[in-house]
Amino acid sequence: MSASESLQAEDAYFSSNAPPKQLAAHTALAEAFISQHAAANRRVVLVTSGGTTVPLEKNTVRFIDVCQASLLASPQASSLAVFYVLIDWDGVVKEIVLKVTSPSTQNFSAGTRGATSAEYFLSAGYAVIFLHRQFSLLPYSRHYSHSTDCLLDLLEEDSDGRVAVRPSDSDRILDVLRKYQSARRNNMLLLLPFVTIGDYLHELRAVARLMAPLGSSGLLYLAAAVSDFFVPPERLSEHKIQSTNIVEKLYPKDAPSPSPQIEDEETFDNFDASPRVPRSKRLIIDLDPVPKFLKSLVEGWAPLGMIVSFKLETDPRILVHKARYSLERYQHHLVIGNLLSTRKWEVVFVAPNRDDQWLRVARHGGWGDAEGRPLRPDEVPEGDPEQEIEALIIPAVAKLHDDHIAKSKQR
Ligand code: PAZ
Numbered sequence: 001m002s003a004s005e006s007l008q009a010e011d012a013y014f015s016s017n018a019p020p021k022q023l024a025a026h027t028a029l030a031e032a033f034i035s036q037h038a039a040a041n042r043r044v045v046l047v048t049s050g051g052t053t054v055p056l057e058k059n060t061v062r063f064i065d066v067c068q069a070s071l072l073a074s075p076q077a078s079s080l081a082v083f084y085v086l087i088d089w090d091g092v093v094k095e096i097v098l099k100v101t102s103p104s105t106q107n108f109s110a111g112t113r114g115a116t117s118a119e120y121f122l123s124a125g126y127a128v129i130f131l132h133r134q135f136s137l138l139p140y141s142r143h144y145s146h147s148t149d150c151l152l153d154l155l156e157e158d159s160d161g162r163v164a165v166r167p168s169d170s171d172r173i174l175d176v177l178r179k180y181q182s183a184r185r186n187n188m189l190l191l192l193p194f195v196t197i198g199d200y201l202h203e204l205r206a207v208a209r210l211m212a213p214l215g216s217s218g219l220l221y222l223a224a225a226v227s228d229f230f231v232p233p234e235r236l237s238e239h240k241i242q243s244t245n246i247v248e249k250l251y252p253k254d255a256p257s258p259s260p261q262i263e264d265e266e267t268f269d270n271f272d273a274s275p276r277v278p279r280s281k282r283l284i285i286d287l288d289p290v291p292k293f294l295k296s297l298v299e300g301w302a303p304l305g306m307i308v309s310f311k312l313e314t315d316p317r318i319l320v321h322k323a324r325y326s327l328e329r330y331q332h333h334l335v336i337g338n339l340l341s342t343r344k345w346e347v348v349f350v351a352p353n354r355d356d357q358w359l360r361v362a363r364h365g366g367w368g369d370a371e372g373r374p375l376r377p378d379e380v381p382e383g384d385p386e387q388e389i390e391a392l393i394i395p396a397v398a399k400l401h402d403d404h405i406a407k408s409k410q411r
Contacts, residue, residue: 018198020203048200054230056236059239061241067102120393130187132193205301212301216408218305220297246324298332323338
């Protein structure tokens with residue numbers, strides 16, 4: 001796609017997909033945050049985190065969300081059809097089939113990478129704008145989320161009837177609490193939530209543009225799992241999609257827009273080898289590709305900043321190839337490749353004019369080389385099994401950021 005075509009696609013997307021209601025408020029917060037830290041000559045990083053949703057209705061009851069690793073990796077996933085989880089706002093989970101040609105339509109993410117990375121950036125002295133999926137993991141509080149330690153389990157009632165931290169947990173909580181309070185006190189962390197793919201892109205563009213004046217000292221670290229596909233507004237159903245044709249029956253003239261919808265014909269689809277569910281009972285959703293915004297980011301929104309993107313794959317044989325392809329296509333500064341199954345303990349840095357660099361922390365098994373062959377035992381790192389991979393990633397990114405700043409000063 002030429003530069004002018006991608007600019008057109010960008011304009012078309014932003015003019016037809018409404019910004020989130022909180023965009024103006026978020027922009028004002030980000031502007032004040034960036035100017036405070038720029039005045040103190042401090043580096044600012046934008047960390048994106050968590051997964052975007054894809055609404056299926058304007059009055060959204062149902063949406064496609066990121067799903068658990070076990071589902072993505074399930075035998076049901078193939079190169080033609082992937083099962084995703086469709087969740088009603090009241091938590092009812094339905095399984096649907098998307099007709100797509102690639103299994104990477106949506107990603108999943110709890111926000112662990114982003115929240116953990118943000119903490120290490122704060123420790124490295126960066127001011128952090130944390131653009132995250134609402135209710136995903138946050139820096140510091142992630143240590144006590146329901147999925148790890150429930151905060152209530154760490155508390156007890158003392159002899160005076162007051163709430164106290166259990167002495168056995170006090171030290172580790174104190175360590176996190178001090179870091180958290182220091183970040184708050186010094187206004188080092190700005191939290192900006194998003195929900196949908198549209199919200200995310202509007203927020204990303206706004207914050208990236210605000211960071212442009214920082215020049216090379218701005219860092220954009222894009223760890224969010226962003227949907228590749230969406231339903232364009234003109235094809236969004238106004239109201240909740242019905243599982244019967246009740247609207248057509250009662251109000252034939254008000255039939256909902258054609259997509260997405262439950263198909264009304266009693267035919268079998270040839271999509272599955274042995275369909276068990278008649279087509280009339282399925283929800284078939286037709287999604288458009290989201291325009292590729294990394295190009296706009298690199299060329300237009302924050303052209304001097306250092307841009308780091310992530311590439312998630314499940315097939316080890318193509319990870320490095322896909323990361324390098326992305327780097328060449330968008331001409332940014334670093335792609336961090338990771339595999340779904342090993343992302344918590346190994347990643348690969350793919351950057352221009354450098355050999356690929358694998359970073360690994362000690363864990364039991366699970367590693368492979370670029371072709372997916374298991375590592376020899378002597379290649380598997382020893383060390384603290386509790387070490388987080390972000391403890392290696394962030395210093396390495398910060399070092400590349402130093403080089404980026406130094407290079408831009410020479411120009
Ligand atoms: O949030 P999380 O720790 O569960 O997952 C992190 C991740 C795998 C989403 C991230 O490291 C990543 O690869 N983000 C980019 C995904 C993509 O290729 O779109």
